[in-house]
Amino acid sequence: MSQVNTTGKIKAIDYSTKSHYLTKAFPSPFYSRQEALNHLKEWGRWADYLSPVAYTCSSMEYFACRNACAVFDLTPMTKYHVSGKDALPYLNRLVTREVSKIKPGRVGYCVWCTDAGQVIDDGTIFHLSDGEYRICSQERHLDWLLTNTIGFDVLVTEETHEVAALALQGPTSCATLKNMGLDGIENMKPFGIEHFSFEGTQLTVSRTGFTGDLGYELWIDPEHAEVLWDRLFEAGRLHGIQPMGDEALAMLRVEAGFIQARHDFMPAHQTVRNSHTRSPFELGLGWLVDFNKPNFNGRKALLAEKKRGHRYNMVKLDIDGNKPGCDSYVFTKNKKFVGTITSAMWSPSAKASIALATLEAPHGKPGEEFLVEIYYQKELKWSRVMARARVVKGVFYDPPRKRQTPPADF
């Protein structure tokens, strides 16, 4: 069982006693360091783990990420290792895109579906080294991934608890890592993977993230989690490094236009009602579907959907005014209901009220205008506004540093 022992050291989760279920939520391998910085003493839960909601103030953490750099513990993210002779054909049958295009040392964003072409989850495939892959996702999928192994010479193992991970995101992230001694980090391209030797172990770095900013994710064995945290904060001290909790990340990802399972769509394996699932097309992920592959889960249904047309469009809305349109209904100008907002916020970086919304097809073309019914409160007094909104094409906040190689030095 993963426990903080008396010396504050974290061990990997030990299932051998079969009593791990008695622990309601595990401390992350970074727990001792998080706890020291968590002034609010408030913990949320992410999968099996305790996860800080915010360390001090989520707005400050958000700004740290956009203006300096922020550290987010993503150990709880579900991680599966895929290897074996058939790893590539296995993944190609599992996800909708062509996996052979994700070369060794590269990361690809993917979506995977049921036979009915409904999205189970989105996530990333890391091509760690030739033929060795890692799938990262928010939800758990071991049963589905094992079902998919039938007929393939492939080994799928869950490694969520065996890999500690931190995201370092923001304009000074590259400089911080360079300062920590990761030579050549500035040459890493977006979605690249590099392995470094670090404190006698291997530190894997990918130029990925969930913030839409310049940023990296750091992967290491849990025994070296604390030393990684310490070295990182030491290296980032003059680069404005701050720890960041779930709330700040939630803001960053909406600005970046990233969708999230159970917020913007329901994973198909978790819905009770068939019609509440979504296809990749309905989530704006049609670009991830490659019909040139002769077979993948959902192909036949998605081909039929392509012919028939889909039910929904996932869109980004720019809403007039400064009231966030959380959970709002969306209407046409003629007051016809066309959908709902799934994620919304006042974007400090875009200086706009932004939202992700699911609209009934065919609504949702770029530039199309709608009315958003927003309820808001001022000193306990509720008001309602029908705010004008329009569909925007690109992401709300898209700093060039996200793509620059090498990024600007600080």
Next chain:
Amino acid sequence: MTNSNNHIVIIGGGHNGLVCAAYLAKEGKQVTVLEAADQLGGAVVTREFAPGFKVSACAHLLYMLDKNVRDELSLDKRGLSFSQQDMKTTALAEDGNHLVIAGDYLQGANVSSSDQAAMKEYQRFMARFARIFNRLNNRVPPRMGTRNISDLLTLAKTGLDIRLLGRDDMREFLRIAAINIYDVLQENFDNPLLKGALSMDGVLGTNLGPRSNNSVFSALHRLSGLQGMATPRGGMGTVSKAIAAAATKHGATIRISTPVSRILMDGDHVSGVELADGEQITAGTVVSSADPKTTFLDLLGARNLEAGFVRKITNIRMRGNTAKLHLALNGPPQFNGLNQDRFGDRLLIAPDMEYVERAFNHAKYSEYSVKPVAEITIPSLHDDSLAPPGQHVLSAVVQYAPYELKTGWSEGKAAFTGQVIDLLAQYAPGIRDQILHQELLTPVDIEREFRITGGHWHHGELAIDQFLMLRPAPGAAQYASPVNGLYLCGAGSHPGGGVMGSAGRNAANVVLNAKNTEGTHS
């Protein structure tokens, strides 16, 4: 993507494959049947198991052959004839006080007049219910949740068939269709031997004991042929030969000793098959009479299918629990207290339902029955083509013999054979000395010889959850599979096993009605 190749390849020359070939050829299609074994028929064959002794090597009684198939393919003109028809059943009693069952007429075993009367009523309602299944046998299972007119019509017709039973019979049908035959027989009868014999209708060839749910369903399925038991002259192989003759007459090409090693794909459409020797045969349509696991997992490969469907196929219950005993005898066996004129009956060893249930208990724990149940025929009594003059063959279906035996069958086979012969000797004491040759086929042997996964004759347990639109699995239950151009026509499809030919006939209709070579499933 459409494939312009009009050639149709049928994998497997069992009775369903041959029926399908005959119907397709009859409509002018270019059809090739590929049979792996060196003779046609699959599990409907006659084979020599010892010099001069021939036996129906797997199925040994004919009682479900689809009347449409028999008539439309003129099987009677192509060699199908019978050595015995409307066979009686004799339930053997160890004390010699046997029970003869001839339709609803009972004789012997001190059967009471109330049991006599109950038997008439039991036969009446079971036959009535079986007729509903009979009508379903010739229909393509309806898909659920569609607005397709033929799907809705099939559902409506079946609903109407049930409604037309009238209030009392409909209630009774709905009450008993999914329950166990032990309870139903207990409600109706007193005589233990009678109940034991009738319970066999619910459990033969299955993984069920009399107290297992679905055993009434299984009995109704057995009765749905609406015909008496019969033995074809020359053994069951005569049936296959007659169907093959029809297929050949209509222009189908039939190749034996031609095992298919895999189904070939071109993009998302089948393009033919590859044989074990490497030869490739192109075809725009492939119809498989192999069982669904063999077809999808071995021949096609899971990687050509979507994962949810693969899981459904993997989960099909199809572990055989039935063995087949063949004895070559130097003379007719003598059963205690049984008149010689009854030796040709269908003989049952199932003295009471508790005995049958106890026999089944072992199977639950991967052991063979210490006291098995058996369905015995001695076809040579009425068919001199099967054995040398004065000598005989005995063919027995023996249960329970689970496919996955704890000790393994290479270890257990000899011991189980001994048990079975001990059992026979209890009823026919002299039989041991009459045996010239013996052969026991365990489910593992049946799997190997007849190429049926799990050695399950029906290509999948016959149960309500594996019937109609659930057979073999949603997505492939209308004979079309999720793969464009690939169809199923074997017993793994509706309406299942039992030497009917209905699956082959229904599949041929689906193939003929397919507007193009795209799969029609949903």
